Amino acid sequence: xxxxxxxxxxxxxxxxxxxxxxxxxxxxxxxxxxxxxxxxxxxxxxxxxxxxxxxxxxxxxxxxxxxxxxxxxxxxxxxxxxxxxxxxxxxxxxxxxxxxxxxxxxxxxxxxxxxxxxxxxxxxxxxxxxxxxxxxxxxxxxxxxxxxxxxxxxxxxxxxxxxxxxxxxxxxxxxxxxxxxxxxxxxxxxxxxxxxxxxxxxxxxxxxxxxxxxxxxxxxxxxxxxxxxxxxxxxxxxxxxxxxxxxxxxxxxxxxxxxxxxxxxxxxxxxxxxxxxxxxxxxxxxx
Amino acid sequence: xxxxxxxxxxxxxxxxxxxxxxxxxxxxxxxxxxxxxxxxxxxxxxxxxxxxxxxxxxxxxxxxxxxxxxxxxxxxxxxxxxxxxxxxxxxxxxxxxxxxxxxxxxxxxxxxxxxxxxxxxxxxxxxxxxxxxxxxxxxxxxxxxxxxxxxxxxxxxxxxxxxxxxxxxxxxxxxxxxxxxxxxxxxxxxxxxxxxxxxxxxxxxxxxxxxxxxxxxxxxxxxxxxxxxxxxxxxxxxxxxxxxxxxxxxxxxxxxxxxxxxxxxxxxxxxxxxxxxxxxxxxxxxxxxxxxxxxxxxxxxxxxxxxxxxxxxxxxxxxxxxxxxxxxxxxxxxxxxxxxxxxxxxxxxxxx
Numbered sequence: 001x002x003x004x005x006x007x008x009x010x011x012x013x014x015x016x017x018x019x020x021x022x023x024x025x026x027x028x029x030x031x032x033x034x035x036x037x038x039x040x041x042x043x044x045x046x047x048x049x050x051x052x053x054x055x056x057x058x059x060x061x062x063x064x065x066x067x068x069x070x071x072x073x074x075x076x077x078x079x080x081x082x083x084x085x086x087x088x089x090x091x092x093x094x095x096x097x098x099x100x101x102x103x104x105x106x107x108x109x110x111x112x113x114x115x116x117x118x119x120x121x122x123x124x125x126x127x128x129x130x131x132x133x134x135x136x137x138x139x140x141x142x143x144x145x146x147x148x149x150x151x152x153x154x155x156x157x158x159x160x161x162x163x164x165x166x167x168x169x170x171x172x173x174x175x176x177x178x179x180x181x182x183x184x185x186x187x188x189x190x191x192x193x194x195x196x197x198x199x200x201x202x203x204x205x206x207x208x209x210x211x212x213x214x215x216x217x218x219x220x221x222x223x224x225x226x227x228x229x230x231x232x233x234x235x236x237x238x239x240x241x242x243x244x245x246x247x248x249x250x251x252x253x254x255x256x257x258x259x260x261x262x263x264x265x266x267x268x269x270x271x272x273x274x275x276x277x278x279x280x281x282x283x284x285x286x287x
Numbered sequence: 288x289x290x291x292x293x294x295x296x297x298x299x300x301x302x303x304x305x306x307x308x309x310x311x312x313x314x315x316x317x318x319x320x321x322x323x324x325x326x327x328x329x330x331x332x333x334x335x336x337x338x339x340x341x342x343x344x345x346x347x348x349x350x351x352x353x354x355x356x357x358x359x360x361x362x363x364x365x366x367x368x369x370x371x372x373x374x375x376x377x378x379x380x381x382x383x384x385x386x387x388x389x390x391x392x393x394x395x396x397x398x399x400x401x402x403x404x405x406x407x408x409x410x411x412x413x414x415x416x417x418x419x420x421x422x423x424x425x426x427x428x429x430x431x432x433x434x435x436x437x438x439x440x441x442x443x444x445x446x447x448x449x450x451x452x453x454x455x456x457x458x459x460x461x462x463x464x465x466x467x468x469x470x471x472x473x474x475x476x477x478x479x480x481x482x483x484x485x486x487x488x489x490x491x492x493x494x495x496x497x498x499x500x501x502x503x504x505x506x507x508x509x510x511x512x513x514x515x516x517x518x519x520x521x522x523x524x525x526x527x528x529x530x531x532x533x534x535x536x537x538x539x540x541x542x543x544x545x546x547x548x549x550x551x552x553x554x555x556x557x558x559x560x561x562x563x564x565x566x567x568x569x570x571x572x573x574x575x576x577x578x579x580x581x582x583x584x585x586x587x588x589x590x591x592x593x594x595x596x597x598x599x600x601x602x603x604x605x606x607x608x609x610x611x612x613x614x615x616x617x618x619x620x621x622x623x624x625x626x627x628x629x630x631x632x633x634x635x636x637x638x639x
Contacts, residue, residue, distance in 0.1 A: 009528060017528035021425060027417030028426070031504070032437045034497045038444060038452045045455075093348025101342060102349070110349045113356050119619035120359060120612060121558025123585050127592070127608045131362040151355055158352070182334035184341030212445020215560035215585070219593040239447045239561075246451045247565060254455070261448045272443050 046262030049255050059225055062250055069260055071227045072236040079221055079237055082146035087153025088203055095161020100187055118155035125151050126216030142235040145221030149213060153206040160202025164195040197278050204275040208268050214239035238264050367606035369599050384571045391603035393610060395571040399581035404556035406492025407499060412549055415500045419507035424533060442501035450565030453494045458485035458566055466578055481576040486568035489577040494562045499552040510544030511537055513630045547625030554618040560585040584611040
């Protein structure tokens with residue numbers, strides 16, 4: 001907007017203007033400080049412990065140097081994989097329902113409920129997974145952790161799926177229906193493919209969000225000092241391992257926590273970058 | 288697009304046009320449901336069957352979402368039955384927490400949750416609203432992209448890493464610099480007394496503040512963008528300076544929505560677990576000083592749930608979860624309503 005007001009205003013108003021704008025600008029810059037502080041510290045203190053052992057060895061007991069968090073990395077991947085198996089189909093399905101069948105009162109109820117679910121603190125979801133899986137099974141397990149994280153994925157995936165499906169122009173649906181294609185095939189082979197990029201975005205977003213979750217795992221997958229590949233046994237996960245190391249009194253474990261944090265943050269940032277690439281490509285295609 | 292917040296914006300009552308209703312102005316992007324006769328008239332029975340099956344499948348997914356939320360509530364209530372029965376409403380106002388004699392009260396933890404979240408809001412609100420204003424109204428295009436990526440990244444850092452950083456960087460900084468400073472100049476408020484150990488309410492509030500900055504900033508930004516351009520132009524045409532324009536035209540119109548963003552941030556702050564657990568000091572007592580260690584609903588669950596022995600103990604912890612669930616539910620619903628009142632009808636992003 002052209003600024004037509006720079007002359008003929010009183011000194012005090014002009015001062016106040018610059019003061020306020022300056023404060024706002026300074027505030028915005030201050031916000032970036034913690035980001036660089038945190039990233040900087042994680043890199044600075046974590047990079048020293050980065051070696052092959054960290055990725056391939058089991059944790060060593062206190063007092064022995066060396067060792068790694070290989071089991072936690074594997075455990076995290078398994079938990080996240082199983083969580084995605086739960087969260088992605090349910091999330092995408094709910095998104096399809098909301099976009100294609102849910103422009104009515106029922107849709108609003110589901111939409112509202114998904115928002116509620118999104119707002120439930122992760123630790124409460126962990127408690128629920130404890131009640132419905134751990135208590136039934138009788139012990140902490142990989143499955144319980146995956147259930148907790150999978151539930152957290154659903155509202156994020158469903159929201160993005162709904163949004164991108166609504167962006168698919170209605171004439172495309174009409175054209176497909178007009179060609180005599182059944183509605184379910186229209187949705188599956190015409191609408192979904194054209195919204196593919198956006199849906200993948202939503203999935204990556206949800207993945208990045210749950211990859212660092214610790215609270216719901218504390219009393220579901222619990223943690224484990226050894227390898228575990230069984231669904232019904234306690235499993236180590238990287239975030240929980242970081243928590244355990246960080247709150248321990250040992251220097252060696254502290255440095256392991258920082259290295260773990262570096263690995264975790266890299267993992268999440270890579271997912272986020274992938275998410276940005278997918279989105280920007282989607283924008284170019286549709287624009 | 289900012290990652291986290293959009294998926295919450297329209298909790299409240301989303302402004303969709305009802306099925307079959309005229310989609311006024313929404314054009315082709317608003318899929319209308321074809322009347323059932325039009326759908327099936329030219330269809331063979333097998334494809335009608337397939338249609339029905341597919342529809343049943345996605346409806347099942349949607350029902351699963353309802354079921355999950357129902358299940359969360361159900362499990363929280365049944366698992367906390369013992370404690371609900373034994374303590375009743377006195378659970379909410381007792382300050383005792385003694386697993387040995389199985390007597391539990393949640394007040395110190397409710398207090399800790401509320402106070403640490405309020406500290407966080409006091410720090411985060413001016414900064415994040417400032418950031419939102421800067422991003423939408425002041426900053427040049429090139430910087431805007433960089434800055435919004437920074438804010439997004441801040442939202443992507445996991446809670447446990449904030450906690451790690453909190454323990455080893457923020458807490459010492461609090462102990463040696465911030466707390467002595469506050470104790471020296473602001474001790475008269477009574478909020479900054481006692482031993483300066485770093486771990487405590489103040490550190491927890493600061494960490495939460497950093498964590499809720501992005502969500503408040505990006506929702507405020509959407510709300511600010513939704514303020515009609517004419518309002519700004521009118522203010523400028525009346526001779527307002529830029530700041531006066533922002534104050535009169537932008538902030539005043541966006542106020543309910545910004546309030547919503549703030550309350551949404553509060554909901555996030557209530558549920559924040561790991562980082563808080565790691566820096567708050569974990570002591571379930573009510574102290575006036577912000578330097579004193581405390582505990583929140585979420586942090587006490589995180590610390591004690593896996594090791595809780597005894598049915599009453601466990602069920603008291605679940606009841607804390609129930610209280611936390613109720614708190615966040617109320618706060619989030621309120622926030623959704625407020626944001627919706629500003630951006631209503633228009634998807635804020637399309638105006639950007």
